[in-house]
Amino acid sequence: MRDRTPCSALNPELIGDDVTLAGWVHRRRDHGGLIFIDLRDRSGVAQVVFNPNLAPEAHAAAEQFRAEWVVKVTGRVEKRPPGTENPRLATGAVELHASQVDTLNPSKTPPFDVSDDQAVDEGLRLSHRYLDLRRGPMQRNILLRHKVIKFIRDYLDERGFAEIETPILIKSTPEGARDYLVPSRLQHGSFYALPQSPQQLKQLLMVSGFEKYFQIARCFRDEDLRADRQPEFTQLDLEMSFVDEEDILGLIEDLYVRIVEALAPEKSLVKPFPRLDYLEAMSRYGTDKPDLRFGMELADLTAMEAESGFQVFRSAAEAGGLIKGFAAPGCAGYSRRQLDQLTAYVRSRGAKGLVAIALEEGPPDLASLTMESIRSSAARRLDIEEVKAMAAAMGASPGDLMLIVAGPGAEVNNALSHLRNLMAERLDLADPNVLAFAWIVNFPLLEWKPDEGRWDAPHNPFSSPKDGDAGLLDTEPGKAIAKQYDMVCNGYEVGGGSVRNHKRETQEKILSLMGHSQEAMQSQFGQLLNALDYGAPPHGGIAMGLDRLMMLLANAASIREVMAFPKTQSAVDMLFGAPSPVDDSHLKELGLRLLRP
Ligand code: ASP
Numbered sequence: 148m149r150d151r152t153p154c155s156a157l158n159p160e161l162i163g164d165d166v167t168l169a170g171w172v173h174r175r176r177d178h179g180g181l182i183f184i185d186l187r188d189r190s191g192v193a194q195v196v197f198n199p200n201l202a203p204e205a206h207a208a209a210e211q212f213r214a215e216w217v218v219k220v221t222g223r224v225e226k227r228p229p230g231t232e233n234p235r236l237a238t239g240a241v242e243l244h245a246s247q248v249d250t251l252n253p254s255k256t257p258p259f260d261v262s263d264d265q266a267v268d269e270g271l272r273l274s275h276r277y278l279d280l281r282r283g284p285m286q287r288n289i290l291l292r293h294k295v296i297k298f299i300r301d302y303l304d305e306r307g308f309a310e311i312e313t314p315i316l317i318k319s320t321p322e323g324a325r326d327y328l329v330p331s332r333l334q335h336g337s338f339y340a341l342p343q344s345p346q347q348l349k350q351l352l353m354v355s356g357f358e359k360y361f362q363i364a365r366c367f368r369d370e371d372l373r374a375d376r377q378p379e380f381t382q383l384d385l386e387m388s389f390v391d392e393e394d395i396l397g398l399i400e401d402l403y404v405r406i407v408e409a410l411a412p413e414k415s416l417v418k419p420f421p422r423l424d425y426l427e428a429m430s431r432y433g434t435d436k437p438d439l440r441f442g443m444e445l446a447d448l449t450a451m452e453a454e455s456g457f458q459v460f461r462s463a464a465e466a467g468g469l470i471k472g473f474a475a476p477g478c479a480g481y482s483r484r485q486l487d488q489l490t491a492y493v494r495s496r497g498a499k500g501l502v503a504i505a506l507e508e509g510p511p512d513l514a515s516l517t518m519e520s521i522r523s524s525a526a527r528r529l530d531i532e533e534v535k536a537m538a539a540a541m542g543a544s545p546g547d548l549m550l551i552v553a554g555p556g557a558e559v560n561n562a563l564s565h566l567r568n569l570m571a572e573r574l575d576l577a578d579p580n581v582l583a584f585a586w587i588v589n590f591p592l593l594e595w596k597p598d599e600g601r602w603d604a605p606h607n608p609f610s611s612p613k614d615g616d617a618g619l620l621d622t623e624p625g626k627a628i629a630k631q632y633d634m635v636c637n638g639y640e641v642g643g644g645s646v647r648n649h650k651r652e653t654q655e656k657i658l659s660l661m662g663h664s665q666e667a668m669q670s671q672f673g674q675l676l677n678a679l680d681y682g683a684p685p686h687g688g689i690a691m692g693l694d695r696l697m698m699l700l701a702n703a704a705s706i707r708e709v710m711a712f713p714k715t716q717s718a719v720d721m722l723f724g725a726p727s728p729v730d731d732s733h734l735k736e737l738g739l740r741l742l743r744p
Contacts, residue, residue, distance in 0.1 A: 148219070155191030157238040161224040168193060168243060169219040169251065171281070172212050173262045182209045185262075186220065186243075189286065194233070194242040195220050205245045215254035215261055215278075221247040269707075273721040276712055288701045288709045294410055295697065296363055299383055302402055308359040308385070313348040315341055315365070319671065324368035327378070335738030341367035344690055346609065347675045349386035350647055353686035354678040361385040363693070369718075377694065377706055378718045385644075386688030392630050392646055395689050396586060399634065399642065403696075407582060411700045416582045420634070424589040433471070433564035435590075438638035439583035441576035443473045443567050445560075446540040448551065457528040459502065463553035471559050472502075472551030474543035475570045479505040479522070481548055492569060493552055498562035502551040504529070506538060510545045513538050520545065568638055577637065579702050584636045592616070592629035593660060601662035606631050608657055609675075610645035611687075620656050630687065641696055644689025651679040 152166040170188030182197040197209040205220075212218060222245040233239030259267040261281045272279040279285055300310065316339040319326050326340035342348075344366045352360045364384040370376060387395065400420050407414050421439065428435050431444045448471060453464040460470050481489075481503070490501040504523040510516050516538070518531050543549050550566060552559045571577045592612050593602040602624055604610065610629040612620065619627040630646035648654035654676060658668050668676065697709035707713040714720050734740065 151219075153190035154186055154188045154193035155237055157193045157224060157241050157243065159226065159240050162226055162241060164224050165221065165246075166224055166243065167219060167221040168195070170217070171254075171261075172214055172216045172218060175209075175212055175214070177210070182206060182212075184209060184212060184218075184220075186218070187262075191237055193238045194227075194236070195222065195245050196242050197245050197248075201244065202246045205248045208248045208250065209245070211250070211253075213254065213256065215257050215281075217251040217254070219249040219251055220245045270715075270721060273707075273713070273715060276722050280711060285708070288697065288703060289711055291410065291701055292693075292697050292709055295406055295700065296693070298406055298409060299361075299363070299402065302405065303359075303361050303385070306359070306398070308361045309357055310362055311352060311357065311360050312362060313342070313345040313352075313364070317342050317348070324370045327367045327369050330737040330739055332737050343368050344382065345384050346607065346690075347672070349384060349688060350609065350675055350683075350686065351678055353386055353388045354681065354683045356388075356684075358388045358684075360387075360688075364690075366690075372714075372716045372718060377710065377713055379714075380706070381693045383642075383691040383693055384688070385690070386686060388684040388686045390646070390685070390687055392588075392632060392687070395644060395646075395687055396632060399689055399691065400584075400586075403584060403634075406696075407700070411582075414580055414582050414700070416584055420584045420586055422586045422588055425587055425591070426589070428587050429560055432567065433560035433562075435587050435633065436635045436638060436640045437564070437585075438568055438571065438577060439585055439635075440578055440581050440637060441571045443475065443570060443576070444542075445471045445473050445563055445567070446537070446542075447471050448537050448540060451536050451540065452533070452553075455528075455533060456530065457502075457525055459500070459525070460553050463555075463559075466555070468554050469556045469559045470551065470553040471563055472537065472541060472549055473563065473567060473570075474538070474541040474547040474549050476544075476574065477546050478548035478570070478574075479507050479546050481505065489550065489566065489569075493562040493566055496562040496565045497558050498552045499554050499558075500552075501562075501566075502553070504534060504537070504549040504551070506534075506543055506545045506547050506549065508546045513544065516545070582636055582699060584634060584641075587633040587635055588631075589613075590629050590631040590633075591625065592620075592627040592631075593624045593657070595625055599662070602660040604657065604661060606633075606643060607645055608661060609647045609654070611648045611653065617653055620653070620660065624660050632689070634689075634691070636695075636699055639695050639699070640692070641699070642689055642691035644687065646685070646687030649679060649683040649685045651676055654679060 148169055150167045151169050154168055154170055168186055170186045173185040173187035173192055176183040180199060184195045185192045186195050197206040199206040222243045224241050225244050227240060227242050257278050258271055258275055261278055264284055316329060319340040324343055328338040328340055331337045345362060345364050349360050362384045364382050365379055366382055367379050404418055407416055425435055428437055430447060433445050449464055449469050452460040452470045455461050463470055486503050493501045502525050504521060507520045507522060509520050513535055516535055521534055537549060541549055552562050592610060594605045596603050610631045612627045613630055616627040633643040634641050694706040694709055698706050701709055703709050
């Protein structure tokens with residue numbers, strides 16, 4: 148339609164001009180005489196008026212129009228009569244007086260209203276995704292996503308990066324999740340794995356001399372899903388040669404600041420991004436992906452409570468565990484029922500229980516606290532000096548609720564980090580317009596798995612030890628720190644990467660500490676190990692989760708809101724009905740037979 152004008156282009160400058168619009172019937176109002184239609188296309192909404200006296204045929208056609216019909220309208224742009232302007236619409240000062248219409252395609256009544264943003268059952272939305280995607284918020288999210296990806300491509304292109312595609316049918320590329328497998332028709336009994344990430348491929352591209360690689364890469368991980376996970380997701384995958392940590396951190400931080408400033412200017416962020424050591428993050432927030440939009444930092448009470456008269460505290464300390472807690476401001480008035488809910492919550496997160504100590508309003512400061520102003524089921528087993536010391540450590544004041552968990556360190560940190568987020572939500576402390584980016588650095592390279600009797604790489608087996616730490620691999624592997632960095636934002640891990648091992652010897656040593664035999668190493672990582680023998684340059688990179696970034700930029704509650712065709716929590720595509728059974732003949736061709744349940 149060469150003569151088509153976008154709906155959003157209707158403005159007072161066109162008054163008196165004849166234009167043609169085409170789009171969907173967004174809303175229709177029949178005022179007996181006049182019929183008004185809000186016509187929607189991708190660009191926006193414009194009001195079209197059908198007058199039976201001026202254009203009887205067009206008016207008669209418009210009588211038939213219903214929501215979501217696709218129509219083409221020609222008419223004259225006119226100023227809206229005084230008092231009928233709509234300041235909420237960009238085109239609200241004018242309207243189109245239709246002289247001619249064409250019904251391009253009628254529509255069945257949609258299963259939900261496309262013209263408003265009302266909450267609709269997600270199953271219904273996903274099974275009619277093509278209609279759901281017509282709705283304003285989804286159009287905005289998906290088009291914003293396009294802009295972000297285009298921005299990234301332009302930014303990296305300007306800085307000498309080449310976008311290189313890597314295969315989807317490949318071999319297992321361990322990133323710690325289960326692989327999706329594809330059976331081979333030509334070699335029965337053999338399988339391709341879909342890449343969990345292009346990790347080894349991008350390292351091989353560095354050996355090939357490309358120096359600066361990136362890819363908007365699809366990754367596949369067969370994991371249990373949560374709100375921020377999907378079986379397939381998109382990363383900005385990047386690798387560079389002849390770099391150290393600072394080069395990659397600097398590049399990505401600059402890119403992210405520019406994305407936010409250009410495409411989500413309503414968001415505020417702190418520059419430069421703060422950096423936290425892994426151990427510091429664990430100690431202050433109980434997690435390596437802390438939400439830094441609010442305080443309520445955890446205080447470690449283990450040393451001061453090791454000799455407590457309270458058995459729960461004493462035995463946790465004696466067993467080598469932790470006692471930690473934080474103060475929830477102004478929550479001293481929590482009822483028994485509210486406290487029981489919090490206890491149930493920390494239990495659901497793996498802790499044995501929760502010790503709540505309410506510092507009732509009244510005393511002007513901590514020093515004047517007395518046992519009378521303290522409410523806790525553990526009160527009888529605590530003395531006032533102990534309570535004061537804990538309150539001081541947490542920065543609690545009268546009126547606050549101290550929330551304490553004791554037990555094995557990992558349990559305590561996990562439960563408290565979740566409880567901290569929950570309290571922030573209840574207290575409305577997490578401003579959705581703040582993007583609290585931060586880097587977490589100085590991760591341990593390896594972590595001992597007592598049950599398996601081997602070391603494991605908590606992030607990526609290809610991360611290199613810090614300069615000077617390689618020797619520790621022979622003596623105390625647990626002490627080696629990795630050149631690994633994660634980017635976090637508002638409680639999510641939004642990216643991570645490392646400087647890699649470009650020397651075969653170090654890479655093999657790490658893999659063997661992880662329990663890989665020479666054969667296993669050769670079969671899983673042979674391609675990379677062999678390549679390291681042929682002049683592999685020092686290199687490092689990162690992968691940034693684009694779905695999560697989009698979720699934060701668009702204020703979306705789940706990554707499904709920023710993906711055009713996502714799957715459900717149970718990894719089902721409701722539109723296509725995937726996964727689905729296949730014909731026996733197809734299985735036979737692949738040399739497969741199903742185990743019947
Ligand atoms: N390949 C890693 C991941 O997908 C990131 C990286 O180290 O580049 O998590």
